[in-house]
Amino acid sequence: MTTRAIDKTQPCASMAEVRARIDALDDILVPLLVERGGYMTQAALNKPREDQVRDEARIEAIVQRVRARAAAEGGEPDVIEAIYRSMMEAYIAYEHREFARLCAEGRKGQEVTP
Numbered sequence: 001m002t003t004r005a006i007d008k009t010q011p012c013a014s015m016a017e018v019r020a021r022i023d024a025l026d027d028i029l030v031p032l033l034v035e036r037g038g039y040m041t042q043a044a045l046n047k048p049r050e051d052q053v054r055d056e057a058r059i060e061a062i063v064q065r066v067r068a069r070a071a072a073e074g075g076e077p078d079v080i081e082a083i084y085r086s087m088m089e090a091y092i093a094y095e096h097r098e099f100a101r102l103c104a105e106g107r108k109g110q111e112v113t114p
């Protein structure tokens with residue numbers, strides 16, 4: 001039986017401790033988000049057409065998956081869903097920029113619209 005994330009939260013005697021603990025978690029989260037962002041470049045490389053950048057079915061599948069994971073970890077599914085929807089919008093915008101950059105650099109094949 002693994003420990004739920006919510007049970008790892010430490011009681012804090014001051015706001016300074018609260019913020020130090022949040023800063024420590026952000027030092028773990030940000031590198032993971034940057035690594036996740038790297039997969040937007042990989043997605044842009046692997047998608048033949050720019051109209052495939054936003055994939056609604058994939059977005060909804062991720063939302064359902066992370067809501068279940070949030071519940072299993074003792075968190076609030078609605079909070080995690082809101083974070084993920086906002087995060088994915090930022091990543092989709094980034095993926096569009098990456099798609100355009102890769103096209104401009106000649107690193108993507110030219111698709112012919114049928």
Ligand SMILES: C=C(O[C@@H]1C=C(C(=O)O)C=C[C@H]1O)C(=O)O
Nearest residue numbers: 043053054055058059088091092
């Ligand atoms: C990375 C993808 O592109 C977009 C970004 C997503 C994400 O941030 O996880 C999910 C769906 C896509 O709209 C993908 O299609 O998987």
